[in-house]
Amino acid sequence: xxxxxxxxxxxxxxxxxxxxxxxxxxxxxxxxxxxxxxxxxxxxxxxxxxxxxxxxxxxxxxxxxxxxxxxxxxxxxxxxxxxxxxxxxxxxxxxxxxxxxxxxxxxxxxxxxx
Amino acid sequence: xxxxxxxxxxxxxxxxxxxxxxxxxxxxxxxxxxxxxxxxxxxxxxxxxxxxxxxxxxxxxxxxxxxxxxxxxxxxxxxxxxxxxxxxxxxxxxxxxxxxxxxxxxxxxx
Numbered sequence: 255x256x257x258x259x260x261x262x263x264x265x266x267x268x269x270x271x272x273x274x275x276x277x278x279x280x281x282x283x284x285x286x287x288x289x290x291x292x293x294x295x296x297x298x299x300x301x302x303x304x305x306x307x308x309x310x311x312x313x314x315x316x317x318x319x320x321x322x323x324x325x326x327x328x329x330x331x332x333x334x335x336x337x338x339x340x341x342x343x344x345x346x347x348x349x350x351x352x353x354x355x356x357x358x359x360x361x362x363x364x365x366x367x368x
Numbered sequence: 369x370x371x372x373x374x375x376x377x378x379x380x381x382x383x384x385x386x387x388x389x390x391x392x393x394x395x396x397x398x399x400x401x402x403x404x405x406x407x408x409x410x411x412x413x414x415x416x417x418x419x420x421x422x423x424x425x426x427x428x429x430x431x432x433x434x435x436x437x438x439x440x441x442x443x444x445x446x447x448x449x450x451x452x453x454x455x456x457x458x459x460x461x462x463x464x465x466x467x468x469x470x471x472x473x474x475x476x477x478x
Contacts (some may be wrong), residue, residue, distance in 0.1 A: 309463075359411050
C-alpha cells in the first residue's frame with residue numbers, strides 16, 4: 255500500500271509568480287484535501303476534491319485553485335504569490351469526504367516566497 | 369466560524385512524567401480526531417472518538433471525548449523521548465471538513 259506522495263518537497267518562488275504543487279493519494283483513497291500550515295500553527299483547510307470537483311473550501315482567496323484527476327491525484331495552484339503564502343502545504347487523502355477514520359497526510363511541500 | 373483551542377500551547381516534561389493536553393471546540397462535534405506531528409514532519413492520525421464520554425487507550429496514551437462532545441483530552445503516562453512532537457485535535461468544521469486545533473507542543477528531556 256503506497257502512502258501519500260507530494261512533490262516537490264521544497265520550493266522557492268518570487269512574489270507575484272505562480273506555483274503548482276502535486277499530490278498522489280494513497281491507494282484506495284478517492285478524496286484529497288489540501289492544508290496550509292504556517293510555522294508554529296495548526297494546518298488550515300484550503301479545499302477538498304472529490305470526484306474531480308471541489309467539495310468544500312476554506313477561507314482562502316480564488317488565487318488558490320486546484321484540480322483532481324481521474325486517478326485521484328491532485329494539484330494545488332497558487333497565482334500571484336505573496337510573502338504570506340510561505341508555508342508548508344500538506345495534502346491529505348481519505349476514503350470519502352467526511353474523513354471518518356482519519357486523513358493520511360503526505361510529507362508536504364515547503365514553499366518559500368521571497 | 370468554528371474555533372478549536374488547545375491548552376497548553378507548550379509543555380516541557382522530564383522523561384517518565386505524565387502529560388495532558390486539552391482540546392475545546394466552540395461548537396458540538398460529531399467526532400474528534402487526534403494527530404501527532406513530529407518536528408519537521410507531517411501530521412499522523414492517532415485515533416478518532418465518536419461517542420459522548422468515550423474513552424480509548426493506545427498503550428500509554430488515553431483519549432477522552434467529553435459528555436457534551438465539545439471537548440477532548442489526550443493523556444500520556446510516563447512520557448518517553450519518542451513522544452516529542454506537536455499534538456493536534458481536529459473536528460468537522462468549515463464545509464464539514466476537518467478543522468485543526470492550535471496544537472500542544474511537547475518536549476521531553478532525560
